[in-house]
Amino acid sequence: xxxxxxxxxxxxxxxxxxxxxxxxxxxGEDVGSAGGVFKATVGVFDRxxxxxxxxxxxxxxxxxxxxxxxxxxxxxxxxxxxxxxxFAVCWDIVANEIAKTRxxxxxxxxxxxxxxxxxxxxxxxGAQHSQSVENxxxxxxxxxxxxxxxxxxxxxxxxxxxxxxxPVLFFEQKSLYPAKGxxxxxxxxxxxxxxVVRRHGKDATVVALAAMVPRALEAADRLAGEGVEVTVIDxxxxxxxxxxTVATSVTETGHLVTVEENPRLCGWGAEVASIVAExxxxxxxxxxxxxxxxxxxxxxxxxxxxxxxxxxxxxxxGVRRSLQ
Amino acid sequence: xxxxxxxxxxxxxxxxxxxxGAAAVxxxxxxxxxxxxxxxxxxxxxEKRAYDLFLQGLVKGTSHLGLGQEAVAAxxxxxxxxxxxxxxxxxxxxxxxxxxxxxxxxxxxxxxxxAGLMAGxxxxxxxxxxxxxxxxxxxxxxxHLTIANGAAWSAKLRGTGEVAVCFFGDGTTNIGAxxxxxxxxxVWKLPVVFVCENNRWMEYTPISSVTAVAHPAADRARxxxxxxxxxxxxxxxxxxxxASAALERARAGAGPTLVEAExxxxxxxxxxxxxxxxxxxxxxxxxxxxxxxxxxxxxxESGVDExxxxxxxxxxxxxxxxxxxxxxxxxxxxxxxxxxxVWADGxxxxxx
Ligand SMILES: Cc1ncc(C[n+]2csc(CCOP(=O)(O)OP(=O)(O)O)c2C)c(N)n1
Ligand SMILES: [Mg+2]
Numbered sequence: 032x033x034x035x036x037x038x039x040x041x042x043x044x045x046x047x048x049x050x051x052x053x054x055x056x057x058x059g060e061d062v063g064s065a066g067g068v069f070k071a072t073v074g075v076f077d078r079x080x081x082x083x084x085x086x087x088x089x090x091x092x093x094x095x096x097x098x099x100x101x102x103x104x105x106x107x108x109x110x111x112x113x114x115x116x117x118f119a120v121c122w123d124i125v126a127n128e129i130a131k132t133r134x135x136x137x138x139x140x141x142x143x144x145x146x147x148x149x150x151x152x153x154x155x156x157g158a159q160h161s162q163s164v165e166n167x168x169x170x171x172x173x174x175x176x177x178x179x180x181x182x183x184x185x186x187x188x189x190x191x192x193x194x195x196x197x198p199v200l201f202f203e204q205k206s207l208y209p210a211k212g213x214x215x216x217x218x219x220x221x222x223x224x225x226x227v228v229r230r231h232g233k234d235a236t237v238v239a240l241a242a243m244v245p246r247a248l249e250a251a252d253r254l255a256g257e258g259v260e261v262t263v264i265d266x267x268x269x270x271x272x273x274x275x276t277v278a279t280s281v282t283e284t285g286h287l288v289t290v291e292e293n294p295r296l297c298g299w300g301a302e303v304a305s306i307v308a309e310x311x312x313x314x315x316x317x318x319x320x321x322x323x324x325x326x327x328x329x330x331x332x333x334x335x336x337x338x339x340x341x342x343x344x345x346x347x348x349g350v351r352r353s354l355q
Numbered sequence: 356x357x358x359x360x361x362x363x364x365x366x367x368x369x370x371x372x373x374x375x376g377a378a379a380v381x382x383x384x385x386x387x388x389x390x391x392x393x394x395x396x397x398x399x400x401x402e403k404r405a406y407d408l409f410l411q412g413l414v415k416g417t418s419h420l421g422l423g424q425e426a427v428a429a430x431x432x433x434x435x436x437x438x439x440x441x442x443x444x445x446x447x448x449x450x451x452x453x454x455x456x457x458x459x460x461x462x463x464x465x466x467x468x469x470a471g472l473m474a475g476x477x478x479x480x481x482x483x484x485x486x487x488x489x490x491x492x493x494x495x496x497x498x499h500l501t502i503a504n505g506a507a508w509s510a511k512l513r514g515t516g517e518v519a520v521c522f523f524g525d526g527t528t529n530i531g532a533x534x535x536x537x538x539x540x541x542v543w544k545l546p547v548v549f550v551c552e553n554n555r556w557m558e559y560t561p562i563s564s565v566t567a568v569a570h571p572a573a574d575r576a577r578x579x580x581x582x583x584x585x586x587x588x589x590x591x592x593x594x595x596x597x598a599s600a601a602l603e604r605a606r607a608g609a610g611p612t613l614v615e616a617e618x619x620x621x622x623x624x625x626x627x628x629x630x631x632x633x634x635x636x637x638x639x640x641x642x643x644x645x646x647x648x649x650x651x652x653x654x655x656e657s658g659v660d661e662x663x664x665x666x667x668x669x670x671x672x673x674x675x676x677x678x679x680x681x682x683x684x685x686x687x688x689x690x691x692x693x694x695x696x697v698w699a700d701g702x703x704x705x706x707x
Contacts, residue, residue, distance in 0.1 A: 088535070092501050097504050100501070101512075104490075133696055139473070270705050306706075
């Protein structure tokens with residue numbers, strides 16, 4: 032077991048899969064000898080060379096189109112979109128082409144590809160480099176959507192994404208890149224669509240994703256000091272969505288709080304809330320509470336960004352509100 | 356640009372590709388020419404029937420005919436190897452048939468039937484047959500140029516000698532994806548051939564009124580370090596020659612070619628559009644240069660027996676009759692298909 036940063040775990044996961052399968056290739060802006068603007072692909076170029084690790088022009092449509100065409104003809108590309116905000120300039124390839132092709136062709140075309148992207152706030156980058164856009168992807172049939180919260184999960188879920196026969200959008204929360212965690216030696220392969228219970232408590236269920244997981248855990252620690260025992264579920268994947276783990280926990284605790292980095296409207300928490308309301312209403316002993324960013328673009332200044340994103344205090348407040 | 360414009364004259368006499376990008380190719384062998392003629396006649400008869408069936412309400416939704424543009428699809432398909440990839444647009448019936456996809460499957464897809472190429476899940480604008488290396492028809496202008504690059508990149512990495520051939524319209528040269536794709540293909544020296552079918556019109560607006568250069572594709576070639584290739588798209592020998600040269604160049608590792616084939620759609624943009632916004636003289640001038648009678652005349656003049664051509668024509672008619680009848684007899688797709696094949700496991704479940 033070695034301690035490793037989330038950023039190094041990205042490179043390790045990519046290398047693990049490229050080592051195993053010669054059809055895995057990596058493309059994106061600055062992913063090669065520069066090692067990525069977030070240094071998340073350091074060493075991959077040196078190990079696998081310029082045929083399999085390819086720097087591209089600033090052409091997001093060309094990057095994802097190349098990944099798609101390569102995936103339909105025998106490769107398993109990993110493409111990087113530097114900041115997830117840039118999905119807006121190549122969303123056609125994601126939403127109209129990659130997501131729909133298997134369906135439209137009656138199953139003729141397989142697209143085993145992964146699109147990695149640095150997602151989310153906390154880095155004081157302002158409204159065009161801080162968005163959490165996993166909800167955009169979740170809304171489109173045909174895309175799997177993954178967002179790990181720990182270095183170990185980065186390796187294991189990235190491996191699962193690369194091996195998956197369907198397109199996977201893999202969101203790396205950029206404020207987590209320096210975060211450290213234990214990662215076992217050897218090959219790690221996880222399973223998509225499985226949530227993990229990070230902490231068990233009988234009083235309330237808090238469901239979180241990516242950078243909101245450590246915050247939810249801290250809130251749970253503090254609430255324990257007040258005598259409130261909280262279950263924290265790390266959702267890890269929005270599609271497939273592990274409804275079973277969430278619903279089972281809600282049945283036990285009777286309370287559900289979702290913690291999302293996204294702006295309020297149509298966040299994934301709304302989907303989770305609606306499923307629980309539809310399927311477990313009579314197990315609930317209090318209102319479902321959604322803790323989100325207000326419905327605003329993220330501001331740049333540290334004081335403003337901190338005020339916008341869900342804080343430990345707001346998560347605690349959300350749990351108390353559900354328990355009232 | 357003067358060099359290019361000087362080459363713009365129309366001859367239709369098998370002059371081959373003009374411009375400096377295409378190498379000279381010898382005379383087209385006669386068996387290739389008869390097969391090109393056969394393809395063109397089949398396309399023409401098929402699409403005329405599709406139009407009739409549209410007017411009868413049997414072909415639903417929309418359809419975009421390539422009537423008048425057959426020499427591009429046929430010339431290229433004749434020059435391609437079975438292992439090469441085709442990427443086309445919503446105006447893709449001809450390109451699909453040209454790769455050998457059975458007429459019945461295409462007609463049934465247009466009619467939304469179970470026997471359709473994609474069992475009715477794609478429709479006219481998304482004809483795809485991976486078995487024939489027809490890698491899709493794409494309905495978002497420009498996207499598939501980037502995807503064709505991916506297939507070419509993969510072919511290059513896998514060392515297969517396959518080439519991706521990507522067809523698109525003149526209007527497509529003004530969208531960002533075109534420029535992203537051309538640049539990447541040139542930088543990576545990809546085995547891809549981009550074929551602009553310049554039919555002079557987008558939907559209802561002439562390309563010349565919205566484009567900064569006279570030749571929407573050829574005049575852009577130099578920006579990507581490519582030689583301009585302008586070809587008479589109504590001359591199947593010329594498109595065949597241009598295709599052969601571009602495919603050879605791609606297979607030799609010399610990178611992409613951007614071909615501009617000048618042609619014209621005989622009908623409107625889609626469905627029942629009569630195309631009345633186009634000047635009558637322009638329409639008449641191009642109808643007089645219909646690629647199919649032109650090619651027929653050339654074949655007769657070069658010694659092909661009339662009876663051979665008549666046989667091709669009769670066979671095409673009966674093939675279209677049979678395909679239409681088979682398609683019409685096919686039931687609608689089973690509604691269980693609605694939730695099938697979102698994922699590789701055959702289903703559409705998003706939860707566990
Ligand atoms: C991105 C995008 N914008 C607009 C359209 C609507 N549209 C469909 S076909 C078309 C005209 C395309 O013209 P051209 O590229 O010349 O192809 P042609 O139809 O002449 O074959 C337009 C504007 C579209 N499908 N995609
Ligand atoms: Mg056009």
